[in-house]
Amino acid sequence: MIARWWRGWTATQENADAYEELLKTTILPWVGSHDGHRGSYLVRRNREDGVEFATLTLWDSLDSVKAFAGEDYDVAVVPEPARAVLSRWDERSLHYDVVDERPAGS
Numbered sequence: 001m002i003a004r005w006w007r008g009w010t011a012t013q014e015n016a017d018a019y020e021e022l023l024k025t026t027i028l029p030w031v032g033s034h035d036g037h038r039g040s041y042l043v044r045r046n047r048e049d050g051v052e053f054a055t056l057t058l059w060d061s062l063d064s065v066k067a068f069a070g071e072d073y074d075v076a077v078v079p080e081p082a083r084a085v086l087s088r089w090d091e092r093s094l095h096y097d098v099v100d101e102r103p104a105g106s
Contacts, residue, residue, distance in 0.1 A: 076090055
C-alpha cells in the first residue's frame, strides 16, 4: 500500500472553511472514485499565518497513484476551485510505502 501526503494553506479562516467544505463535498469524493484508492485522512491546524491542511490518501500501489496523478505522480493534483481559495500549496506530493497497519487497540 502507498500513502500519498500533501499540504496546502489558506490565508484566512473564511477561505479555510470554504476549502474544507470543498474537500469534503467535492475533491475527496472525486479522489475516492479512482481505482485503487483505499481511503483518505484530512487534517487541519490553525497557524499565525493562516490555516494549514494536509491530506493523506491511501492507494493499492504506485500504479494506482499514477492512474490518478499521471506518470509524474509526485506532481500535486490541485483542482482549479482549490487554487481559488488556497494561498499556497506543496507543488509535489510525498509517497511512502505503508509497512505496518494496525487497528485501534492492537
